Amino acid sequence: xxxxxxxxxxxxxxxxxxxxxxxxxxxxxxxxxxxxxxxxxxxxxxxxxxxxxxxxxxxxxxxxxxxxxxxxxxxxxxxxxxxxxxxxxxxxxxxxxxxxxxxxxxxxxxxxxxxxxxxxxxxxxxxxxxxxxxxxxxxxxxxxxxxxxxxxxxxxxxxxxxxxxxxxxxxxxxxxxxxxxxxxxxxxxxxxxxxxxxxxxxxxxxxxxxxxxxxxxxxxxxxxxxxxxxxxxxxxxxxxxxxxxxxxxxxxxxxxxxxxxxxxxxxxxxxxxxxxxxxxxxxxxxxxxxxxxxxxxxxxxxxxxxxxxxxxxxxxxxxxx
Amino acid sequence: xxxxxxxxxxxxxxxxxxxxxxxxxxxxxxxxxxxxxxxxxxxxxxxxxxxxxxxxxxxxxxxxxxxxxxxxxxxxxxxxxxxxxxxxxxxxxxxxxxxxxxxxxxxxxxxxxxxxxxxxxxxxxxxxxxxxxxxxxxxxxxxxxxxxxxxxxxxxxxxxxxxxxxxxxxxxxxxxxxxxxxxxxxxxxxxxxxxxxxxxxxxxxxxxxxxxxxxxxxxxxxxxxxxxxxxxxxxxxxxxxxxxxxxxxxxxxxxxxxxxxxxxxxxxxxxxxxxxxxxxxxxxxxxxxxxxxxxxxxxxxxxxxxxxxxxxxxxxxxxxx
Numbered sequence: 001x002x003x004x005x006x007x008x009x010x011x012x013x014x015x016x017x018x019x020x021x022x023x024x025x026x027x028x029x030x031x032x033x034x035x036x037x038x039x040x041x042x043x044x045x046x047x048x049x050x051x052x053x054x055x056x057x058x059x060x061x062x063x064x065x066x067x068x069x070x071x072x073x074x075x076x077x078x079x080x081x082x083x084x085x086x087x088x089x090x091x092x093x094x095x096x097x098x099x100x101x102x103x104x105x106x107x108x109x110x111x112x113x114x115x116x117x118x119x120x121x122x123x124x125x126x127x128x129x130x131x132x133x134x135x136x137x138x139x140x141x142x143x144x145x146x147x148x149x150x151x152x153x154x155x156x157x158x159x160x161x162x163x164x165x166x167x168x169x170x171x172x173x174x175x176x177x178x179x180x181x182x183x184x185x186x187x188x189x190x191x192x193x194x195x196x197x198x199x200x201x202x203x204x205x206x207x208x209x210x211x212x213x214x215x216x217x218x219x220x221x222x223x224x225x226x227x228x229x230x231x232x233x234x235x236x237x238x239x240x241x242x243x244x245x246x247x248x249x250x251x252x253x254x255x256x257x258x259x260x261x262x263x264x265x266x267x268x269x270x271x272x273x274x275x276x277x278x279x280x281x282x283x284x285x286x287x288x289x290x291x292x293x294x295x296x297x298x299x300x301x302x303x304x305x306x307x308x309x310x311x312x313x314x315x316x317x318x319x320x321x
Numbered sequence: 322x323x324x325x326x327x328x329x330x331x332x333x334x335x336x337x338x339x340x341x342x343x344x345x346x347x348x349x350x351x352x353x354x355x356x357x358x359x360x361x362x363x364x365x366x367x368x369x370x371x372x373x374x375x376x377x378x379x380x381x382x383x384x385x386x387x388x389x390x391x392x393x394x395x396x397x398x399x400x401x402x403x404x405x406x407x408x409x410x411x412x413x414x415x416x417x418x419x420x421x422x423x424x425x426x427x428x429x430x431x432x433x434x435x436x437x438x439x440x441x442x443x444x445x446x447x448x449x450x451x452x453x454x455x456x457x458x459x460x461x462x463x464x465x466x467x468x469x470x471x472x473x474x475x476x477x478x479x480x481x482x483x484x485x486x487x488x489x490x491x492x493x494x495x496x497x498x499x500x501x502x503x504x505x506x507x508x509x510x511x512x513x514x515x516x517x518x519x520x521x522x523x524x525x526x527x528x529x530x531x532x533x534x535x536x537x538x539x540x541x542x543x544x545x546x547x548x549x550x551x552x553x554x555x556x557x558x559x560x561x562x563x564x565x566x567x568x569x570x571x572x573x574x575x576x577x578x579x580x581x582x583x584x585x586x587x588x589x590x591x592x593x594x595x596x597x598x599x600x601x602x603x604x605x606x607x608x609x610x611x612x613x614x615x616x617x618x619x620x621x622x623x624x625x626x627x628x629x630x631x632x633x634x635x636x637x638x639x640x641x642x
Contacts, residue, residue: 024463024466024467024470026466026469026470027462027463027466078425078426078429081421081422081425082422082425082426100402100421101402101403101469102466104399104402104403104425105399105403105462105465105466105469107429108399108428108429108432108462109459109462109463111429111432111433112432112455112458112459112462113459115436115451115455116455119448119451119452119455123448126447126448127440127444127447130436130440130451131440134433134436134437134440137433138430138433138434141348141426141429141430141433142345142348142430144426145345145347145348145423145426146345148347148422148426149345149347
């Protein structure tokens with residue numbers, strides 16, 4: 001079995017080789033630019049990993065893996081407009097460097113280029129792989145819409161929140177794994193189980209991200225600790241604390257427009273601690289991790305391949321606090 | 322052969338039956354809204370017409386035809402953001418009625434929904450039909466980008482302009498006709514010829530639109546006569562007049578920010594008349610129409626089918642001045 005970091009490196013060098021026309025420059029330069037910003041290339045690497053685990057030809061899985069990466073970067077380009085984000089990984093976002101219109105239209109072309117790459121799959125898999133890609137793509141858009149809707153909505157249930165993170169971040173992991181498995185000649189049942197593994201792992205990972213935002217080690221988290229609290233982001237922790245907390249103190253903080261950031265983070269964290277929200281969040285995360293492992297155990301793969309997947313999941317979920 | 326207006330009516334009723342989820346409402350309501358605004362449904366009707374001319378099953382061509390219509394409306398939704406257009410056919414545009422983010426994301430989903438519909442083609446045609454759809458979609462995006470770039474560019478050649486209108490408006494006509502022909506079991510050569518017919522007819526049609534903007538009958542044109550002159554749009558007429566006109570009067574009008582609209586239209590039209598730009602534009606339009614008819618003659622179809630296509634082209638091109 002190939003190491004995940006080797007697959008990520010293979011994706012990185014293959015992304016560099018993707019060729020786009022030079023004309024019209026405003027359409028294709030932003031595509032090269034955002035793809036060069038980089039990232040962990042985790043989604044496409046998972047596709048290759050799934051193919052490899054089932055003994056498939058990783059080279060044959062490369063164009064669909066690149067499709068997943070191009071698609072992912074299309075969503076980033078459009079999300080950055082919608083979120084009004086000036087920076088991505090320290091570089092100016094496309095709409096900042098060029099303008100909104102360029103980012104809209106380049107993103108549109110990236111989605112089409114994603115389809116072109118995804119179509120470079122064996123013909124007997126074409127229809128099924130594109131069905132999975134379509135469902136994944138629609139899911140990501142639905143998740144992004146729900147994420148935006150929730151920003152200005154005040155009675156989000158935890159079930160709605162879990163559904164949102166499932167759509168926005170988890171289905172693409174499941175989709176990538178399923179496509180990779182099918183290219184590796186996995187049977188339908190195993191491909192579906194690997195997809196379940198990916199979706200539930202993705203939800204667990206996102207819940208962990210919510211926990212780390214509050215309880216993470218600032219040195220290791222890589223983002224501003226308390227960022228979700230400062231921006232009133234409706235994470236699992238906030239929704240659960242609202243459910244558990246009898247007092248109005250939490251809602252008062254949410255409604256206060258002028259505040260000292262450190263003071264708000266400390267006060268809201270204290271409320272979280274009082275109702276023990278971290279324990280609830282960890283239990284929820286664990287529940288999704290267990291769903292992932294349950295699906296994994298059912299897959300018809302040799303023990304060493306399953307151990308590879310378990311190690312991968314553990315590495316993803318046990319991050320430093 | 323079915324009448325074109327009957328095919329347009331079939332599309333109109335089929336568009337009404339397209340079903341989308343109700344949740345998230347902000348994602349799917351705009352899709353229903355823009356599709357209900359209507360239009361001539363010419364592009365999808367051409368796809369059905371091509372299928373019918375080759376003796377194919379029009380019902381089987383319906384989902385791909387709807388794909389073309391959904392795709393076309395995706396481009397309208399995004400173009401309206403980029404063009405800052407408040408109205409479309411007298412109704413508020415999606416970004417006006419909701420907001421830019423909703424229009425970006427709903428448009429993205431429409432593009433995916435277009436692929437889902439296009440995939441409802443017989444399996445032996447799937448790859449080829451999607452290749453055509455991809456090329457068409459990329460072409461439309463390239464054309465839109467060039468159209469925007471040309472707005473702020475000062476040395477556009479006529480060849481660049483023709484290439485822009487080919488991409489922005491003509492390739493989709495060629496693509497729709499070609500897909501319809503293939504579904505109707507046309508051979509490759511005939512499908513390509515019908516595509517050539519469509520592309521060249523599309524260019525001729527757009528050139529006619531440029532002419533009508535200046536010389537059209539205000540009662541019959543449906544748009545504001547002189548609109549292109551008022552907005553300094555770089556049409557064939559403007560580019561040709563710049564090429565032919567020795568005087569700086571035209572450029573002075575282009576550079577004047579404050580003006581009386583009727584006075585500018587009259588003055589620029591007078592310059593156009595002086596260099597006889599209408600005659601040049603009509604000759605160029607005629608040249609593309611002839612290319613269309615030359616391709617048409619080579620298609621292996623019975624004479625009555627060719628006459629149907631000739632009548633269609635004549636109806637499109639001979640509009641009242």
